[in-house]
Amino acid sequence: MSIKHGLLALLDQGPRYGYQLRAEFESRTGSTWPLNVGQVYTTLGRLDRDGLAQPDGEDDEGHVFYRITDAGRRELHAWFDEPVSRADRPRDELAIKLAMAVTVPGVDVVAVVQHQRAHTLRMLQDYTRLKMRAADDDLAWQLVLENLVFQAEAEIRWLDHCEARIARRDLTAPAPAPLPAVSDGAPAVRGGRTRKGRR
Amino acid sequence: MSTPVLELRGLGRTYGKGETRVESLIGIDLTVAAGELLAVMGPSGSGKSTLLMLAGGLDAPTTGQVLVEGTEITGLSRRRQAALRRRSVGYVFQDLNLIPALTAVENAALPLELDGTSVRKARATALAALAEIGIEGLADRFPDEMSGGQQQRVAIARALVGERRLVLADEPTGALDSVTGEAVLRVLRARCDAGAAAVLVTHEARHAAWADRVVFLRDGRLVDDTGRQSEAESLLAKDVRG
Missing domain, CATH: 1.10.10.10 (Winged helix-like DNA-binding domain superfamily/Winged helix DNA-binding domain)
Incomplete structure (x- = not known):
């Protein structure tokens, strides 16, 4: 800021x-x-x-x-x-949390997504209430609030997307993805498959 | 506490049989009080529209009950169901809302006329409904002479014409740009603040946020709920003002 x-x-x-x-x-x-x-x-x-x-x-x-x-x-x-660049803002904690949640066994990722979405939606409701009360001629304040509204909306859309992706993964691979083992002698399975696919 | 305008008890809807059986809704309990705007969100196929059809008596549940202003509509004869729909429930859909050959005021008067009100009285009541949302100036326009946002506002006026207190809205802002969509939601919000009850199905969080309460459907079940909020000053107090 x-x-x-x-x-x-x-x-x-x-x-x-x-x-x-x-x-x-x-x-x-x-x-x-x-x-x-x-x-x-x-x-x-x-x-x-x-x-x-x-x-x-x-x-x-x-x-x-x-x-x-x-x-x-x-x-x-x-x-x-100059346009504002978002590249230098701190890394998004929520993205990190979900990236961890999908790889750590025993975490209910769907619940993490749902709780976050309900929380963000409550914030969005609060912003919307403030908008209802904002004076019609206070364009500066309305635009600031709408900035928060659209950011919260984007986060919710992303969470919906995450939920759909997780549901699809769970359909194809019912067991949660295990952590990659260090000593199973096959470290290149993922990388190898990718390389093969690209050739 | 007064009777809820809409109450769903253990509502379920199953389509098909055997192999092709699909449970569209499972065990839904919900109440909507007078003055309340409830938003229903969820991915495609989660059962949002089915819920709205059941709530409005346009489809019958496989299990459970629907009560509109305390009257169970599931047990009523078709004729009485239709009468209840005309008197108590209004619908707003994404499109195909207004009858093209009728003016705004004639569209809004239609449910009353179908219910036997005299043409003159129905027209006066419909004009009042348009005036309540500030669009009486559009009374004599045909749908193709109005913008999408104006048509949706007429549809809301029709949904709440006369004594009707329940609006069921399925993606009413779907075809509108963001500013026009917001104007429609402001009208819906204002009608609820004036005592109506509404259920709004939407996939846009920005629109759902106008509701007092937002519930999420997934695979036919209610999975989440923002809960009722009495006075939400929480955000400015905590998150924003620091």
Whole structure:
């Protein structure tokens, strides 16, 4: 999550101070990504260091204002122009869990899938309730919620797919796949078959 | 507690015999109260549509009972079943919903007229049903003069015309784009919030999420249930707001 670019986007609309930035950031994203004021000041420090924003005086109450620089503006527009890559996000714990569940004997994979799906669906219901209550003119908040809605939906579709794949595997091979043995003298069965098939 | 609008008790449906016997539904227990929207999800062939047909008395169960507003429909004569369907139950399907030769208001008035209400009174009641969901302006349009989303909203108005309180909807948003589909679900949700009961069959989680409760069918059995939620502030409190 790019706090840096979020703050630059706010500063692009005029000089602001830390608490103001935090409050505006949260109201734009409907508090989906809460910030503490410490994160805001740390980020402002980095923006200053990198020449993307700079201090712009204080008001009577001692609030230090920051304003965006030309370099900051270029950085902001580059951010809007670039698609977001998901490649660097942490590996998905759920995918790892299922990958493990289908290979470890004695795990009820179907139950794992079902529990996860019911859980994700409850989250999806919650997002949908929030959507029902969202003000019609608050497009920013609605789009943020819909982002969560579509992500949850994608996860549920993937879980449906997993369930179907597992059911199909269980039809063809009723016994759960055993762990590969190390010393059975046939380490290349899978690899060999694949290679043969490709030739 | 008041009588549920729909109650399924130990419902089962088997097709065929011997080798070709297929158990489409097995031991389904479900209740839907007034004001409740229930979504049914599950893969193709899991029994979703069979469940809806049985709930609406369009098909008869092999075992178990279906009660609509406390009346067991399984034991009724065909004539009384048909009368109950007209008075208590409305259907919304993916397509082929409206009769092309009738206007929106005539479509919505049809169940009442079939039940013997005078044309004038049926029309007034149908206009009220259209007005309740904000589409009285479409009253005199024919189906081919309306968008898919508008037609589905008319179908919901017809499903809930007069005293009817139960809507059975089978993939009502199937042919619609995401924004239009959502508008249809908002209408369904609003009618439930106003006291109707609805069962929504869908394969889209995004649409099922409008329901108070979501159940999953697999191979004819209920395998999962999100449960009823009274006030769900859980998410913002925990997962999102941190």
